[in-house]
Amino acid sequence: MNRIAQYTLVSVVVGFASVGLAQQRDSAPVEFQRISERLFQTAGGRGAQGGVYIGDDGVLVIDAKMDEASVKQVIEGIGKLTDKPIEYLVNTHSDGDHIAGNRYFPKTVTFIAHENCRKEFFLPGRDGRPSQWSTPELAPFVPSVTFADKMVVYLGSKPVEFWYFGVGHTTGDIVVYFPEEKTAFIGDQIFLTRPQLIHSYKGGNSFEHVKTLSKMLATLDAEKFCSGHSASTDRKGIADHIAEMKQLQAKVKSLTEQDKTLADVQAEFDQGQARLIESIYNELKAGSAQ
Numbered sequence: 001m002n003r004i005a006q007y008t009l010v011s012v013v014v015g016f017a018s019v020g021l022a023q024q025r026d027s028a029p030v031e032f033q034r035i036s037e038r039l040f041q042t043a044g045g046r047g048a049q050g051g052v053y054i055g056d057d058g059v060l061v062i063d064a065k066m067d068e069a070s071v072k073q074v075i076e077g078i079g080k081l082t083d084k085p086i087e088y089l090v091n092t093h094s095d096g097d098h099i100a101g102n103r104y105f106p107k108t109v110t111f112i113a114h115e116n117c118r119k120e121f122f123l124p125g126r127d128g129r130p131s132q133w134s135t136p137e138l139a140p141f142v143p144s145v146t147f148a149d150k151m152v153v154y155l156g157s158k159p160v161e162f163w164y165f166g167v168g169h170t171t172g173d174i175v176v177y178f179p180e181e182k183t184a185f186i187g188d189q190i191f192l193t194r195p196q197l198i199h200s201y202k203g204g205n206s207f208e209h210v211k212t213l214s215k216m217l218a219t220l221d222a223e224k225f226c227s228g229h230s231a232s233t234d235r236k237g238i239a240d241h242i243a244e245m246k247q248l249q250a251k252v253k254s255l256t257e258q259d260k261t262l263a264d265v266q267a268e269f270d271q272g273q274a275r276l277i278e279s280i281y282n283e284l285k286a287g288s289a290q
C-alpha cells in the first residue's frame, strides 16, 4: 500500500485530526491481528508490535507504542472490540518503542513490568541523557506493580502469566503467556529479520540470552511466539535462533582466542551483525560469557 493510500485509510477508519496524521507520517496504521477470540497482536503505528487481551471484565495491553497518535489508534481499536475498560498495561521491557506511549494511556490503568525493567526506566539513555521518567508528570505511567520470577493476573476467570527467565536483550525482559492460546508475547527476545539486539549498556548479555530462551522453551508449552519486530514463530523458530546464536558465539570466541581485534573479528561477519558481534566480543573479553 502506498503512503497516500495509508493516510486515506487512517483518516477514513479512525478520523484523525491533522496533528495525528503528521505524527503518523512514517508508520502504517495500527492493525489488530486476531490470534483468538480474545487475543490480538497490534501491528503498525510508531513503536513495537504489542498485544491486546480481552478478559471477562477488563482489557490487558502488551506494550505501549511510542506516540500519542499510535496509542489513540490502539485505544480506539479496543473500543471497537469491547466496551470493557483497559485495566492493565504490561511492558515487556524498557526500550522506548515499548514504553514511550505509556504516558498516553489513562492514569487509571495499572502498569506492570519486571522489577529490573522498572529500574531501567530511570537509567540514562545510551547517549547518556537522563531519563524523563523521574519527572512528576510521568510518575503515574511508570510501572507500579513489579515481580521477580512469575506473576499471574486474572482477568475474571482468565489467567495471564508473566514470566521472567533471566537476562538477555536487557535485564528486565519478560514473557507474557496466554495458556489457553498457547501463545507467548516475548517482545524483543527474538528478531527474525535482523540480528539479535543486545543492549549491553543496560546489562543485556548474549550468552545469558541463549540460556534465557532455552529456559523459556523448557518451561512453557507455548506453540506461538509473538515478537515486537518480526513475524511470529514457533518452537522450532526459537530453537533455530538459539542454535544460530551459539554458532555465532563459538566463531567469535575462536577468533578472540587468536587475539584478533574487535574490528578484525567484525570483518569476518556481515556488516549488519557488527553490533551483535561487538556485544559478544566484549562479553568474552569481560569474562561475562559462560
Ligand SMILES: [Zn+2]
Binding pocket: 048, 095, 097, 098, 188, 228, 229
Ligand atoms: Zn523494540
